[in-house]
Amino acid sequence: xxxxxxxxxxxxxxxxxxxxxxxxxxxxxxxxxxxxxxxxxxxxxxxxxxxxxxxxxxxxxxxxxxxxxxxxxxxxxxxxxxxxxxxxxxxxxxxxxxxxxxxxxxxxxxxxxxxxxxxxxxxxxxxxxxxxxxxxxxxxxxxxxxxxxxxxxxxxxxxxxxxxxxxxxxxxxxxxxxxxxxxxxxxxxxxxxxxxxxxxxxxxxxxxxxxxxxxxxxxxxxxxxxxxxxxxxxxxxxxxxxxxxxxxxxxxxxxxxxxxxxxxxxxxxxxxxxxxxxxxxxxxxxxxxxxxxxxxxxxxxxxxxxxxxxxxxxxxxxxxxxxxxxxxxxxxxxxxxxxxxxxxxxxxxxxxxxxxxxxxxxxxxxxxxxxxxxxxxxxxxxxxxxxxxxxxxxxxxxxxxxxxxxxxxxxxxxxxxxxxxxxxxxxxxx
Amino acid sequence: xxxxxxxxxxxxxxxxxxxxxxxxxxxxxxxxxxxxxxxxxxxxxxxxxxxxxxxxxxxxxxxxxxxxxxxxxxxxxxxxxxxxxxxxxxxxxxxxxxxxxxxxxxxxxxxxxxxxxxxxxxxxxxxxxxxxxxxxxxxxxxxxxxxxxxxxxxxxxxxxxxxxxxxxxxxxxxxxxxxxxxxxxxxxxxxxxxxxxxxxxxxxxxxxxxxxxxxxxxxxxxxxxxxxxxxxxxxxxxxxxxxxxxxxxxxxxxxxxxxxxxxxxxxxxxxxxxxxxxxxxxxxxxxxxxxxxxxxxxxxxxxxxxxxxxxxxxxxxxxxx
Numbered sequence: 001x002x003x004x005x006x007x008x009x010x011x012x013x014x015x016x017x018x019x020x021x022x023x024x025x026x027x028x029x030x031x032x033x034x035x036x037x038x039x040x041x042x043x044x045x046x047x048x049x050x051x052x053x054x055x056x057x058x059x060x061x062x063x064x065x066x067x068x069x070x071x072x073x074x075x076x077x078x079x080x081x082x083x084x085x086x087x088x089x090x091x092x093x094x095x096x097x098x099x100x101x102x103x104x105x106x107x108x109x110x111x112x113x114x115x116x117x118x119x120x121x122x123x124x125x126x127x128x129x130x131x132x133x134x135x136x137x138x139x140x141x142x143x144x145x146x147x148x149x150x151x152x153x154x155x156x157x158x159x160x161x162x163x164x165x166x167x168x169x170x171x172x173x174x175x176x177x178x179x180x181x182x183x184x185x186x187x188x189x190x191x192x193x194x195x196x197x198x199x200x201x202x203x204x205x206x207x208x209x210x211x212x213x214x215x216x217x218x219x220x221x222x223x224x225x226x227x228x229x230x231x232x233x234x235x236x237x238x239x240x241x242x243x244x245x246x247x248x249x250x251x252x253x254x255x256x257x258x259x260x261x262x263x264x265x266x267x268x269x270x271x272x273x274x275x276x277x278x279x280x281x282x283x284x285x286x287x288x289x290x291x292x293x294x295x296x297x298x299x300x301x302x303x304x305x306x307x308x309x310x311x312x313x314x315x316x317x318x319x320x321x322x323x324x325x326x327x328x329x330x331x332x333x334x335x336x337x338x339x340x341x342x343x344x345x346x347x348x349x350x351x352x353x354x355x356x357x358x359x360x361x362x363x364x365x366x367x368x369x370x371x372x373x374x375x376x377x378x379x380x381x382x383x384x385x386x387x388x389x390x391x392x393x394x395x396x397x398x399x400x401x402x403x404x405x406x407x408x409x410x411x412x413x414x415x416x417x418x419x420x421x422x423x424x425x426x427x428x429x430x
Numbered sequence: 431x432x433x434x435x436x437x438x439x440x441x442x443x444x445x446x447x448x449x450x451x452x453x454x455x456x457x458x459x460x461x462x463x464x465x466x467x468x469x470x471x472x473x474x475x476x477x478x479x480x481x482x483x484x485x486x487x488x489x490x491x492x493x494x495x496x497x498x499x500x501x502x503x504x505x506x507x508x509x510x511x512x513x514x515x516x517x518x519x520x521x522x523x524x525x526x527x528x529x530x531x532x533x534x535x536x537x538x539x540x541x542x543x544x545x546x547x548x549x550x551x552x553x554x555x556x557x558x559x560x561x562x563x564x565x566x567x568x569x570x571x572x573x574x575x576x577x578x579x580x581x582x583x584x585x586x587x588x589x590x591x592x593x594x595x596x597x598x599x600x601x602x603x604x605x606x607x608x609x610x611x612x613x614x615x616x617x618x619x620x621x622x623x624x625x626x627x628x629x630x631x632x633x634x635x636x637x638x639x640x641x642x643x644x645x646x647x648x649x650x651x652x653x654x655x656x657x658x659x660x661x662x663x664x665x666x667x668x669x670x671x672x673x674x675x676x677x678x679x680x681x682x683x684x685x686x687x688x689x690x691x692x693x694x695x696x697x698x699x700x701x702x703x704x705x706x707x708x709x710x711x712x713x714x715x716x717x718x719x720x721x722x723x724x725x726x727x728x729x730x731x732x733x734x735x736x737x738x739x740x741x742x743x744x745x746x747x748x749x750x751x
Contacts, residue, residue, distance in 0.1 A: 195643035199452075201552040201575030201611060270437055271553030315531055315561070317551035319574075 001043050001424060002026045004036060008048030008385060012055060012375035013351035023053055025381040028424035033377055044426065048385050051418055054350050055375045056088025056119070056382035058357040060255050061231065061303040062328050064090075064121070066112070067105060068097035074402060078308060078328070079118040081401040083428035085304075085329040086384035086417040088119050089372045091361060093178075094126040095153035101126035101137045103145035110146045118427050119420075120372065120382075122148045122361055124178055127166050131155040134162070136169055143175065148361050149229065151178035154278050154323075156213075158184060164220045171226035176363040180231040181213035181238065182279065190319045192234075192280040196265045202319060205280050210238040218245045221252065229360055230254035232305060234279035236289030243298045253360050254298075256290050257305035258327055258334035263287070263407055273314050273321035275407040277305075294352060295344045301357035302338075304331040308403025326403035330394065332386060333413040381424040390416035437559055444748040447559045447568040448741050450577040451618040459622055463587050465740035466733070472509060473735060482743045483512035486543040490516045491533075492571070493549040498707055498731070499571050499581070503546045506738035512544070534558050542566060544742055552576035564750035569741055575609050581706055582615025584737040586623060588730050589661055592702050596623040602649075602656045602697075604631040604687060605665030605714050608638055608676075612706045613665055621645040631655030632687055635676040652687050659697040663704045664689050664715045680713045689715045694724065702726045 003025040010033055011018045017033070024036040031037065062082060065074040082090055092109075094100035100109070106123050113121040125147035129135045139150055150170055157163045170177045186209035191197045193204030214230065218241065221228045233239055233254050245252045259277050264287050268275040275281060293299045307324025314321050331353065339349035358373025371380045394411045396404035420428040436453045440446050445458055472480055488507040490500055500516065507514045519533065528536075534545070544567045547555045552574030559568040572578040593599055601620055607613040607630045620628045621644070628646040630637050642648050649655035656662055671677050689703065703715070703725045711717045720727060 193640075195640045198608075198638055198640040199614070199644055201573075201577070201614060271556045273557075312529065315529075315557065317530070317549065317554040317557055317574075319551050319553075 001426070002040065003044045003046065003421065003424070003426065004040070004042035005046045005048050005053055005383070005385060008051045008053035010053045010375065011347065011350055013347045014355035014374045015376060016347065017375070018347065023383070025383070025421060025424050028381055030375065030377055030379050030381050033375070046385065046419055048418070050389065051385050051387050053375070053383060053385050055354040055373050056384045056420060056422065057086045057331060057353045058089045058361060058373050059087045059304050059306070059328060059331055060091045060301055060357050060360060061257070062087070062090040062092055062306040063308065063324070064092050065308060066096060066109060072402065074308070075112060076116060077400065077402045078306070079113065079116055081399065082328045083118050083420040083422065084400050084417060086332045086386060086420050087328055088382035088384065088420060088422045088427075089122060089358070089361065090119055090328070091122045091124055091148065093153040094124050094151060095131060095155065099126045099131050100124070100147070101129050101131075103138070103141045106142060106145040106147055117425060119422055122146070124148065125150045127152050127177060128157070128162065133158040136166060139170060139175055140173060143173070149176040149178050149363060151231070152180075154180060156182055156184035156187065160216055160220065163216065164224060167220055167224035167226035167228070171224050174227070174363070174365075176227045176229055176360070178229045178231055179217055180279070181210050181217060181233070183209040183212045186212065190276060190280065191268065192265050192282040194265060194283055196268070200268075200271070207235045207237050207282070210235050210279070211241060214238050214241045218250065218252070221250060227251040227363065232257050232260065232279055232303070233290070233299065234260050234282050234286065236286045239289055239293045239298055243293070246298065253300045255301040255303045255357070256294060256299050257303055258331060259305065259325065259407065260287065261290055261294065261302065261338055262334060267407055271318045272407070273316065273318050274325060274405045274409065276318055276321050276323045277325060278323045291338060291342050294338070295342060295348060300352070301360060302331070302335050302352040303357070304328045306401070308401050309405055310403070314405050324403070325406045326399055326401040327406060329399055329401065330406065330408060330413070332384070332417065333415045336388065336415050381421055383421040385418045386415055387418055388415045390414070392416055437556060440748060440750055445745055446748045446750045447555075448579050448745060449555050449559060449568065449570045451579045451582045451615050451622065452577070454622065456622050456624070459583070459586065459619065462583055462737070462740050462744060463590060465744060466583070466587055466736040469736040469739040470733070472739070473732070478509050479511055480509065481511045483507065483510035483746055486512045486746060487541060488512045488514050488544045488546060488742065489537055489542045490514065490546045491519055491537070491548070492517070493519045493547070493554070494572070496548055496571070499548065502731070502734045503571060503738050506735050507742060509735070510739055510743055512742070530554065530557065531561055534561060538563060538566060544569060544746060546571050548572045550574055567745040569745065572611055575611055576614065578611040578615050580734070580738050580741055581612045582619045583741065584730060584734040585616050585663065585704060585706070586619045587733045587737050588704060588726055589702070591729070591733065592726060593660060596620070596625045599625045599660045600627045600629070600658060601625050601661040601663065602629045602631055602659045603663045603665065604652065604655065604689065606636045606667055606671060607632055607641060607665065608636045609668065609671070610665050616663060617644050617646055629655050629659070633677070636671070652693060653696055656693065657696045659701055661702055661704065662689065662694070662697060666706065666708060667710055667714045680710070684713050688713060689719050691716060691718045691722065694719055704730055707731070
């Protein structure tokens, strides 16, 4: 299929390209930026006047609930939601049911997702079998099956010994270990520790739960020589540790969720379970530090942390409700809103959604470059065309995801995806 | 970030549910206390009944065990001529896997007018209040560590009864504030009604420094905490606090934070001593103090009935819309 995208503002954050021109796509690749070849006859022309043409988004944290929710056709709905949000590649955590700890499960997930012709799915394999923190998974076989890294999702490892060995084994083969830094024992609360937790009588997770975990991870990655990606940092103090480790030159990257970027603990209001999230929303100073760290590069990528939760699991008392929110359709808008409010340039806002997370997926291997997260002639045609001025209101009726819960419900968004192209295929058109 | 209205109040600012003292204006608290005052005399009459809630149904929904609170709610409802249904949920539908909201929906179908709810999770009554029909009222009888507003109100009633005015009072709340819904409701009541100083007293494991942001002074020393106080509220120490590594033993707690006659001398001579019950004699408070002249622990219980009558009659008279 040949597609011609006409008259848009073409931005490639990796190369710094930013100009108004046409983009021609054929055979899954970008064949021209600017004048299309003389023999190019488009089957489909997209008028992108007033729109931005950017690389497709790479979301490092999207729960598709498969395996586990096949009966609800969750894979279909969540992938449709992803492309509607401009996402062309996503990483899914291994805490599915059953856990992604066997090559067969990973192959099946990849097979089923490819058949849907929507976005690319990059599974994370479990670091330990069943995420139980006892036995390592067959990381080599899992990588052959398609895993791009290994992690424990939200399940902390029981001992530092296991963490050290997992890091050593993974680094033997150059695999990246993805960890959400939270101490197992201090991290059992449901909101951030602080005045709000005390006032509401909810159990808290202290900042120390995050800093202690980051400190342990950094010490052990130095020992093991491992590459680590920290998922969903939530505190200013945690970011300081990341900043130091990066300055030291350790192969450490990290991401933050759109929730921690925009919200704070008081947004929980009157026990609103839509704000029950992992990690919990912290205080104003943490949110401010997160915003600055995302701008200055301490935080590499912005993620949606999309976790669709059904109605029954959210209409429970706060602490009993399931953590998580539907978010993949909000990623782009929330990044643009952050940039606009904080005076961050558009190139950086798109970089944290595209080339930066794509590099993390590539795990430091150049072979994967020139592909996802970039917009260049000869490169893979994973593109997102959005209208930066189209307003819509976030709500159950405007979300495609089966999860209808988000703390951003009722917010006005000012940017809407017009179309999403994955490998030269028009996966979504509004 | 979006503005959300206090779910206890309707758009005219009238009380339709009682979920927490927090966020209620002083005028509503005074209205509740004044109404309770008028009901105290009902309890002294030969025929202890008024027809305010005749034909209405009050459902006592206790997801957590309670004897005292449930009984006083039952007496209060009956004195208002309501029909009272006691449901011990801990032993019925919840154990069969029925969800909280399904239980509420089923009971609503039985024409309930008021739900009195006790639940082990903070915030559970808010969830219920959000999902009931507009004519149904929810009264929080204790949720997790969050709030116990009727206990807070009866404490305010007791203090007002003995001290008349809040503006010159120094009040000390002693004990396990961290886990106490009573303490939180008392703090909100006292700060709203304008008490001069509220202190919370206990070890750092049970009295977190974050409490200061609720407008109280945090003390870790009992003598310092109760010096020149007008009111001392002692809190019950749960046995499970010892297993959670929060305290070494009840004996050691008693040594540092138990209210004895000697320590009580540091307070003002006319200070009153309160306790929400049930009491652990010899742990948080000595028998000599419980039974002493400064103790108002039993009047608290009596006032509790009038206060709960006031709460039920007031919310029942206000429409959610």
